[in-house]
Amino acid sequence: xxxxxxxxxxxxxxxxxxxxxxxxxxxxxxxxxxxxxxxxxxxxxxxxxxxxxxxxxxxxxxxxxxxxxxxxxxxxxxxxxxxxxxxxxxxxxxxxxxxxxxxxxxxxxxxxxx
Amino acid sequence: xxxxxxxxxxxxxxxxxxxxxxxxxxxxxxxxxxxxxxxxxxxxxxxxxxxxxxxxxxxxxxxxxxxxxxxxxxxxxxxxxxxxxxxxxxxxxxxxxxxxxxxxxxxxxxxxxxx
Numbered sequence: 001x002x003x004x005x006x007x008x009x010x011x012x013x014x015x016x017x018x019x020x021x022x023x024x025x026x027x028x029x030x031x032x033x034x035x036x037x038x039x040x041x042x043x044x045x046x047x048x049x050x051x052x053x054x055x056x057x058x059x060x061x062x063x064x065x066x067x068x069x070x071x072x073x074x075x076x077x078x079x080x081x082x083x084x085x086x087x088x089x090x091x092x093x094x095x096x097x098x099x100x101x102x103x104x105x106x107x108x109x110x111x112x113x114x
Numbered sequence: 115x116x117x118x119x120x121x122x123x124x125x126x127x128x129x130x131x132x133x134x135x136x137x138x139x140x141x142x143x144x145x146x147x148x149x150x151x152x153x154x155x156x157x158x159x160x161x162x163x164x165x166x167x168x169x170x171x172x173x174x175x176x177x178x179x180x181x182x183x184x185x186x187x188x189x190x191x192x193x194x195x196x197x198x199x200x201x202x203x204x205x206x207x208x209x210x211x212x213x214x215x216x217x218x219x220x221x222x223x224x225x226x227x228x229x
Contacts (some may be wrong), residue, residue: 004157033218040123041203043158044221058216090157098212100146100165103217 003027006091012112019078021109023091030096032074033103034058037088045054045073049074081113116141120220120221126144127195128228135190135223144208146208147188149179153201161203164188177197193225 007022031050035043035058045058047066050114057064064086067075074093078085088110092103117140127133139145150158162173170179179190188205201210205220 011206017135040221042118042120042221045216048216092158103158104146104161105150105159107155107157 004091004093004104006089006106006109008109009107010102010110010112012114013078013081015082015114017078017081017113019081019111019113021076021078021089021111023074023093023106024072024074025074025093025104026072027093027095027104028071029093029104030071031094032068033092033094034064034074035090035092036052036060037090037108043090046076081111083113085111086113087111116207116216116218118205118218118220120203120205120223122130122223123221124226126226126228129197130194133192133195133225133227135186135203135205135225137150137188137190137220139186139205139207147179147181148206148208149173149177149188149190150204150206151175151201152204152222158204161190171212195225196223197229200225200227211223 004025015021033048034046037043042058046064049055050070065077088108090108091106094101094103119138148163149161152158162171164171164181172178174204175191202222204222206217208217
């Protein structure tokens with residue numbers, strides 16, 4: 001089974017802190033994604049990566065950056081956390097270039113910014 | 115632009131009854147349609163997908179979905195609901211190759227199945 005793990009299930013940070021969310025997948029997937037999940041809004045794509053060192057902006061990239069130095073690891077960085085970034089963050093991965101491939105999700109990190 | 119609508123925030127059904135969770139989409143080109151489920155305190159899990167071919171798609175846990183091109187819908191169905199089906203369900207759409215890898219998710223529908 002594909003396993004996508006996220007470094008923390010719950011995280012509490014203060015406004016202005018730099019925050020790192022880590023995601024690791026163990027199935028050699030090319031594509032990795034970061035979403036945030038908010039009630040009534042579903043999942044919104046922040047950034048995705050289709051290869052090492054490659055990244056593409058999603059629909060809501062403002063206030064976030066990403067890093068993919070190794071194929072299995074995709075990090076989401078909040079340069080200066082703000083209260084409106086309090087949310088559930090979900091990482092996902094999918095194999096190859098075929099667009100019909102489903103995504104495999106991690107358990108999520110619930111981030112609270114005080 | 116791509117979009118997905120799940121018109122119901124919540125669906126309530128009695129155990130043993132059939133259930134339907136609705137989804138409509140808007141996309142130019144050929145749609146790739148997905149259903150995911152999220153159980154409490156867990157990430158999303160893939161249920162089923164429509165790419166092409168038969169309009170009735172069967173997936174995990176006894177779920178199925180019907181693709182209707184004229185109504186641009188992809189409703190999720192199950193003939194007999196279980197209490198354990200209670201969860202948050204997301205419909206998602208991806209465009210064909212011109213849309214790249216971006217998947218658009220609906221807002222989600224919470225399903226409550228009462229014993």
